[in-house]
Amino acid sequence: MDQSSSRVKKILRRFVRNKAAMTGMVLLAVFVVLAVFAPWIAPYGPNKMDVRSILSKPSSAHWLGTDDFGRDVLSRVIFGSRVSLRVGLSVSLLSALFGGLIGLVSGYYRRLEGIMMRAMDTLLAFPEILLAIAFMAVLGPSELNAVLALTLVYIPRTARVCRSEVVSVKQEYYVEAARAAGASDARILRRHILPNVLAALIVQQTLVFGLAILVEAALSFLGVGTPPPAPSWGNILNESRDFLRVAPWVSLWSGSVIVVVVLAVNLVGDGLRDVLDPKM
Amino acid sequence: MVLVLLTLSFLIYGLMDLIPGDPATVSLGVRATRELVEARRHAWGLDKPFLVRYGTWLKGVLLHGDLGKSFYLQEPVTKIIGEKLPVTLVLATFGLVLAVGIGIPLGAVAAVHRGRLVDKLAILFATLGVSVPGFWMGLNFIFFFAVALEWLPSGGYVPPSESVLEWVRTLVLPVLAVGLINAASIARMMRSTLLEVLGEMYVTVARAKGVKERLVVVKHAMRNAMLPVVTIIGLTYAGLVGGTVVIETVFTIPGISRALLIAVNKRDNVLLTGCILVVGFMFIFMNFLVDILYTVLNPKIRY
Numbered sequence: 001m002d003q004s005s006s007r008v009k010k011i012l013r014r015f016v017r018n019k020a021a022m023t024g025m026v027l028l029a030v031f032v033v034l035a036v037f038a039p040w041i042a043p044y045g046p047n048k049m050d051v052r053s054i055l056s057k058p059s060s061a062h063w064l065g066t067d068d069f070g071r072d073v074l075s076r077v078i079f080g081s082r083v084s085l086r087v088g089l090s091v092s093l094l095s096a097l098f099g100g101l102i103g104l105v106s107g108y109y110r111r112l113e114g115i116m117m118r119a120m121d122t123l124l125a126f127p128e129i130l131l132a133i134a135f136m137a138v139l140g141p142s143e144l145n146a147v148l149a150l151t152l153v154y155i156p157r158t159a160r161v162c163r164s165e166v167v168s169v170k171q172e173y174y175v176e177a178a179r180a181a182g183a184s185d186a187r188i189l190r191r192h193i194l195p196n197v198l199a200a201l202i203v204q205q206t207l208v209f210g211l212a213i214l215v216e217a218a219l220s221f222l223g224v225g226t227p228p229p230a231p232s233w234g235n236i237l238n239e240s241r242d243f244l245r246v247a248p249w250v251s252l253w254s255g256s257v258i259v260v261v262v263l264a265v266n267l268v269g270d271g272l273r274d275v276l277d278p279k280m
Numbered sequence: 281m282v283l284v285l286l287t288l289s290f291l292i293y294g295l296m297d298l299i300p301g302d303p304a305t306v307s308l309g310v311r312a313t314r315e316l317v318e319a320r321r322h323a324w325g326l327d328k329p330f331l332v333r334y335g336t337w338l339k340g341v342l343l344h345g346d347l348g349k350s351f352y353l354q355e356p357v358t359k360i361i362g363e364k365l366p367v368t369l370v371l372a373t374f375g376l377v378l379a380v381g382i383g384i385p386l387g388a389v390a391a392v393h394r395g396r397l398v399d400k401l402a403i404l405f406a407t408l409g410v411s412v413p414g415f416w417m418g419l420n421f422i423f424f425f426a427v428a429l430e431w432l433p434s435g436g437y438v439p440p441s442e443s444v445l446e447w448v449r450t451l452v453l454p455v456l457a458v459g460l461i462n463a464a465s466i467a468r469m470m471r472s473t474l475l476e477v478l479g480e481m482y483v484t485v486a487r488a489k490g491v492k493e494r495l496v497v498v499k500h501a502m503r504n505a506m507l508p509v510v511t512i513i514g515l516t517y518a519g520l521v522g523g524t525v526v527i528e529t530v531f532t533i534p535g536i537s538r539a540l541l542i543a544v545n546k547r548d549n550v551l552l553t554g555c556i557l558v559v560g561f562m563f564i565f566m567n568f569l570v571d572i573l574y575t576v577l578n579p580k581i582r583y
Contacts, residue, residue: 122287125563126556127523130540134292134556137544214413218526221415222541237416241530248423255416263411270407 014275021271027264031257035081044072046079046231055247065249067239073250076231077257083143083232084213084261090147091212092205095154100201102155103162104189108170117163120156128153132215136224143226146216153215154208161204165197172196199276206269210262217258233258285560289341292553293334307352307546324351337550347554352546357554360539365558367437368535371454371527372520378459379466380513386463387470387509391478392497402467409464418457418530425453435532454531458524462516469512474505507574514570522559 015021034041043063044050050062050070058065064073106116123131135149169175170193178188219225220234228235233254240251304320305312321327325336340346347357390402426434432453438446477483478501486496525537536555543552 125288125560127519127521127559129525130522130537130556130559133525133541133544134552137547137552210411214411217413218415221413221526222529224541224544237413237419241419244419244423245427248427251416251419251423255413255419258416259408259412262413263407266407266411 011275015271018271018274020267021274024264024267024271027260028268031081031085031261031264034078035085038078038082042072042075042078044075046076047071047229048075055243057247058249064253065247067236067247067250068243073236073253076236077233077254080231080233080236080254081257081261083226083230084216084258087143087147087150087216087226088209088213088265091150091154091216092209094147094151095158095208096201096205098151099155099158100162100197102159104166104194104197106159107163107166108185108189108193113163116159120159123153123156124160128211128215129218132219133222133224136219141224141227143230143232146219146225149219150212150215154212158201158204158208161200162197165200166193169193169196203269203273203276206265206272210265210269213258213262213265285557285564286338288560289338289553289557290334292556293337293549294330297330297549304351305547337553341557347557348550350543350548350551352542352548352551357551360551361536361554361558364534364536364539367533368521368524368528368537371451371458371524371533371535372517374451374455375458375462375520375524376513376517378455379462379516382459382463383466384470384509387467387472388474388497388502390467390471391474391505392493394475399471402471406464406468406471409461410468412461413526414457414461415526415530417461418454418527421453421457422530435530437531437533450531450533454524454527454533457527457530458520462520466509466512466516470505470509473508474501477501477505480504510573511570514566514573518563518566521562522556 048071050066050072052070053062053066054070055068056062056066056070062072062074064077066072067076102116102120106113126134131153132146132149135152136145139145139149175188175192178192183191216225217232217234217237220232221238222234223238225234226232228239236254237251240247240254244251304317304324304326308316308320318327325333328336337348340348345358347361349355350357350360353360386402386405390399393399422434425432433446433450436450438450440447474497478497480501483496483501486500487493491500522537522540524535525541527533528535528538529541536558539551540555540559542548543555
């Protein structure tokens with residue numbers, strides 16, 4: 001226990017020393033706070049219309065301007081962070097759970113590897129956005145369905161990474177020793193293989209978090225994701241196309257926050273990779 | 281490959297069947313009477329069991345190369361794909377050329393000058409590139425170049441047979457958006473693999489023998505560093521064929537990705553299955569080409 005806690009402290013110390021990763025962490029924390037406390041931080045409700053201020057420029061009353069319904073862009077962007085972070089986190093966790101399970105089983109049991117990885121390869125044969133659109137077509141547009149669709153899209157990627165790590169770890173002497181000592185497969189997977197695969201999985205899922213935010217925004221932009229009037233960043237961008245000429249600030253601000261959040265997630269992911277799994 | 285495509289076609293055809301509503305209902309609208317809907321369903325063969333419909337479609341594909349008739353557009357899917365796929369391929373090809381033209385030199389320079397300003401800028405570009413949504417970049421390009429400066433059109437597509445100049449002008453912004461986004465991931469991979477190769481013993485020996493740094497990088501290191509980069513380039517191109525749906529939507533380009541979106545929105549499972557099959561085939565074919573290219577780059581690799 002002492003050894004593992006000192007290892008964790010070492011990892012944390014190295015992570016904290018990485019300025020880029022810490023910048024990402026701080027930015028991410030800001031958006032998490034915005035998302036959690038949105039009703040108290042946002043100056044207006046996300047769908048509150050002010051018909052006297054339609055398409056108005058940034059001002060003291062509306063810091064980021066308003067859209068074609070007179071809705072405050074800043075408030076919609078703040079509330080939009082809830083959708084994006086919720087989807088990103090849910091997809092990351094769910095695909096880790098199911099993809100990790102598939103990767104563990106297919107990597108450990110060679111008999112099952114063939115059929116499982118062929119199924120994963122079939123899904124990996126397609127661009128993510130295309131697959132997500134196809135799944136959304138079946139499931140219907142909603143935030144929950146976007147989570148389900150994106151989870152299905154990213155399970156193969158997670159499964160592949162996990163499987164590669166399992167195949168590598170399975171050949172280590174300590175695993176062989178555990179097997180020789182009579183440990184069951186379940187025990188070996190739980191006690192010896194999973195802890196050594198976690199590092200790569202954490203790094204991978206951090207990247208999936210960022211990708212899920214981008215693809216959800218794209219789905220909403222295309223009109224097949226989170227449906228309006230829910231203030232998803234992709235929705236806001238889609239709506240801004242109609243008045244890009246006269247009110248470019250709507251597109252500018254809603255797109256910028258996507259860049260900042262995904263950049264923050266990628267910086268954290270790179271930092272985690274450097275401290276947990278430098279060979280990646 | 282055939283098995284993968286067949287499985288996929290069955291899955292897509294089957295999944296689309298599960299969606300509430302069907303092409304007949306969507307085409308006639310919510311006010312259509314039950315009799316009208318049933319008549320259209322019968323005319324389009326939608327009243328037959330799923331396996332019969334799928335079997336008929338599959339027979340047409342395997343025996344005649346016929347991907348069926350689109351319910352919504354009422355045209356052969358092969359014809360629709362024949363019109364739209366070249367447009368997407370043009371966008372994907374030019375986008376990839378730009379991405380490779382920027383990504384490889386940038387990644388190589390960053391690796392050679394590790395730790396210096398150019399390396400830091402390259403890392404920033406690569407990290408930003410994977411964080412920026414392509415559709416947002418496209419919107420910004422439209423605002424600056426089409427709306428503010430009025431240098432280029434905001435969207436649409438003019439075939440080269442009508443006007444080569446206008447064809448080029450309509451492609452500049454979407455190609456720029458596609459190219460810059462993908463240049464980032466190529467630069468990142470190039471930098472990473474070249475750094476690894478530059479640390480190899482044979483490179484150290486070449487330097488110790490007095491070989492000029494430029495030759496060391498270009499002749500000795502790049503060739504080995506290119507292997508994983510070639511994979512990324514191949515996968516990127518394959519991904520672009522179906523993955524440019526947002527760019528095609530932003531710039532209203534009539535490519536295959538937009539046909540896919542129409543198929544999804546209109547519940548046209550024949551069009552959707554046909555488009556996905558073609559995209560899937562392109563992806564698998566690109567992977568095959570990448571494997572062949574591997575043997576050219578590294579003669580030790582044999583299958």
